[in-house]
Amino acid sequence: MSDDELAFSSVRTLGRLMRKGETSPTELTGFFLERVRRIGEPLNAISAVTEDIARREARLAEAELSSGLDRGPLHGIPYGLKDIVSAVGARTTWGAFAEQQFAQEATVVRRLRDAGAVLVAKLATIELAGGMGYDHPDAAITGAPHNPWDSTRWTSGSSSGPAAAVAAGIVPFALGSDTAGSILLPAACTGTAGLRATYGRVSRFGAMTLCWTLDRLGPLCRCADDCGLVLEAITGADPHDPSSLAVPYQYSGRTARSHGFRVGVIEGACDGAQPAVAQNFATSVDALRELGTVEAVELPDLPYAEVADVIIAAEAYAAFDDFIAAGRTRELTAAKAHGHRLAGAVLPAHDYIRAQRVRRVITARFEELASRFDALVAPSLGRVASPVDEQFEYMLPAAFGRPLNYAGVLAGSPTVSVLNGLDGDGLPTGIQLAGGRLQENAILDTARALEESLGTSRLRPDGPRGTAGPRPAGEPQQGATAGGRA
Amino acid sequence: MTTESASRSPYPVLTGASREAVAAHLVEVVALRHPEGLTPDQLEQVAEAVEAQLRATERLHQFRLSNADEPGFTMPGDLGGAR
Numbered sequence: 001m002s003d004d005e006l007a008f009s010s011v012r013t014l015g016r017l018m019r020k021g022e023t024s025p026t027e028l029t030g031f032f033l034e035r036v037r038r039i040g041e042p043l044n045a046i047s048a049v050t051e052d053i054a055r056r057e058a059r060l061a062e063a064e065l066s067s068g069l070d071r072g073p074l075h076g077i078p079y080g081l082k083d084i085v086s087a088v089g090a091r092t093t094w095g096a097f098a099e100q101q102f103a104q105e106a107t108v109v110r111r112l113r114d115a116g117a118v119l120v121a122k123l124a125t126i127e128l129a130g131g132m133g134y135d136h137p138d139a140a141i142t143g144a145p146h147n148p149w150d151s152t153r154w155t156s157g158s159s160s161g162p163a164a165a166v167a168a169g170i171v172p173f174a175l176g177s178d179t180a181g182s183i184l185l186p187a188a189c190t191g192t193a194g195l196r197a198t199y200g201r202v203s204r205f206g207a208m209t210l211c212w213t214l215d216r217l218g219p220l221c222r223c224a225d226d227c228g229l230v231l232e233a234i235t236g237a238d239p240h241d242p243s244s245l246a247v248p249y250q251y252s253g254r255t256a257r258s259h260g261f262r263v264g265v266i267e268g269a270c271d272g273a274q275p276a277v278a279q280n281f282a283t284s285v286d287a288l289r290e291l292g293t294v295e296a297v298e299l300p301d302l303p304y305a306e307v308a309d310v311i312i313a314a315e316a317y318a319a320f321d322d323f324i325a326a327g328r329t330r331e332l333t334a335a336k337a338h339g340h341r342l343a344g345a346v347l348p349a350h351d352y353i354r355a356q357r358v359r360r361v362i363t364a365r366f367e368e369l370a371s372r373f374d375a376l377v378a379p380s381l382g383r384v385a386s387p388v389d390e391q392f393e394y395m396l397p398a399a400f401g402r403p404l405n406y407a408g409v410l411a412g413s414p415t416v417s418v419l420n421g422l423d424g425d426g427l428p429t430g431i432q433l434a435g436g437r438l439q440e441n442a443i444l445d446t447a448r449a450l451e452e453s454l455g456t457s458r459l460r461p462d463g464p465r466g467t468a469g470p471r472p473a474g475e476p477q478q479g480a481t482a483g484g485r486a
Numbered sequence: 487m488t489t490e491s492a493s494r495s496p497y498p499v500l501t502g503a504s505r506e507a508v509a510a511h512l513v514e515v516v517a518l519r520h521p522e523g524l525t526p527d528q529l530e531q532v533a534e535a536v537e538a539q540l541r542a543t544e545r546l547h548q549f550r551l552s553n554a555d556e557p558g559f560t561m562p563g564d565l566g567g568a569r
Binding site: 133302306313340341343345348351358360410 | 524534541
């Protein structure tokens with residue numbers, strides 16, 4: 001197997017290679033550490049390389065596997081962590097505070113270590129997970145994150161480092177966070193699979209809080225299947241996080257469904273979308289029609305954006321109230337962050353509570369709709385990745401996939417974004433599959449089947465050797481690479 | 487999209503000079519809460535954010551709710567042995 005193929009192998013494939021003796025945890029760790037430095041750092045995807053931790057964990061994983069102790073699919077697999085999640089022995093900068101470090105590790109880190117995974121890097125994040133507001137990609141102490149498909153484009157945020165790292169084959173999987181799309185949108189812009197699981201599935205303990213009732217940690221991976229494997233390792237009740245669920249989650253050890261899916265296509269989801277996004281979405285819907293039934297559905301006309309905006313305004317201010325009140329937002333890189341969140345000081349409490357009351361209505365109506373299907377689908381974003389050196393906020397009106405995103409955000413239900421093709425310039429487009437509460441396996445199985453049908457798992461950014469050129473929009477490129485520009 | 491909100495909410499709507507006065511005073515309050523002083527750029531961002539908040543909350547005021555509609559969070563009923 002070539003280095004390229006190894007770098008872009010799924011977690012499941014790497015696990016098979018290790019158990020066949022074709023590689024080992026220490027070999028894989030050394031391999032990915034080299035890529036972290038050579039490829040990840042120029043992309044501005046890396047906050048810190050955790051080499052000491054990685055080599056120690058890799059040696060332990062290797063000894064365990066050799067002695068017959070097999071911790072499961074993630075045993076010996078390197079990964080990266082969005083730098084809002086604390087790990088002992090490494091800085092946790094939140095994208096803003098270069099020397100910040102915590103003495104206690106996050107629950108997800110402990111669970112990944114218990115699963116035998118190997119932490120190779122802390123990954124770049126938009127400062128404070130974008131929570132103070134930003135409108136330019138360079139809103140991080142690590143600089144603007146470059147998209148591996150085209151370095152003149154950015155990754156979207158705030159899980160910019162995790163998305164770039166997985167897309168570039170720097171780590172087999174990463175953990176990101178999502179408050180209102182910060183896993184889904186970078187996944188869409190980088191052609192990776194990003195899962196925002198049901199609120200409460202994954203403990204938030206040890207991760208920076210932006211919004212208590214919206215924040216979720218979740219995996220970014222090469223494919224939907226890997227998302228299921230990672231989620232299985234990190235779920236579970238946690239006494240440190242009162243919102244965590246005691247409901248068990250099983251992904252591996254069951255037979256995934258491959259057909260017979262009931263899919264609801266959100267009407268109007270492509271309104272205003274770039275032509276390639278709409279074309280690739282149409283191709284995806286055709287593929288889903290071959291895999292089951294497809295029905296057009298209307299998302300209830302509810303004030304999703306307003307509810308989300310008010311909740312975020314109140315909770316983000318509260319989460320950083322002493323920082324904001326002390327005038328310290330001026331320390332942040334993004335100019336917009338200097339004043340944007342200050343207005344939260346004059347948002348009446350009763351309006352925040354009203355937003356949460358409307359949210360309960362949204363949750364009930366969304367669950368009522370989602371429960372009729374395995375997945376509700378829409379483009380993850382109405383456009384491909386925007387230029388890395390341009391203000392991006394004005395691009396957002398093209399992102400008409402957001403109503404489904406916001407519905408899932410507010411309902412606390414699971415959504416996965418997967419690659420569904422490239423545009424004429426070789427840039428990835430994404431499709432989001434949203435499900436009912438706790439129905440991660442339904443959306444993941446649907447996504448897996450779609451990936452298989454579209455052949456998208458073979459698409460990847462250009463390597464330094466150069467490859468065949470991009471295919472027209474709507475036609476997944478068959479073969480090793482996608483022809484993205486360096 | 488299906489129109490969900492049914493009958494009009496009785497929540498009064500602020501318009502015209504009253505609304506402008508509220509917005510201006512809210513920006514002033516934010517500025518007063520920062521004795522270190524806000525730059526012109528910050529004040530502009532605050533004004534934009536206040537306006538956005540007013541628009542969002544006005545939309546939510548028009549979404550009819552009843553006294554029985556609970557928020558998305560509540561106090562847990564089981565306080566672990568409390569009497």
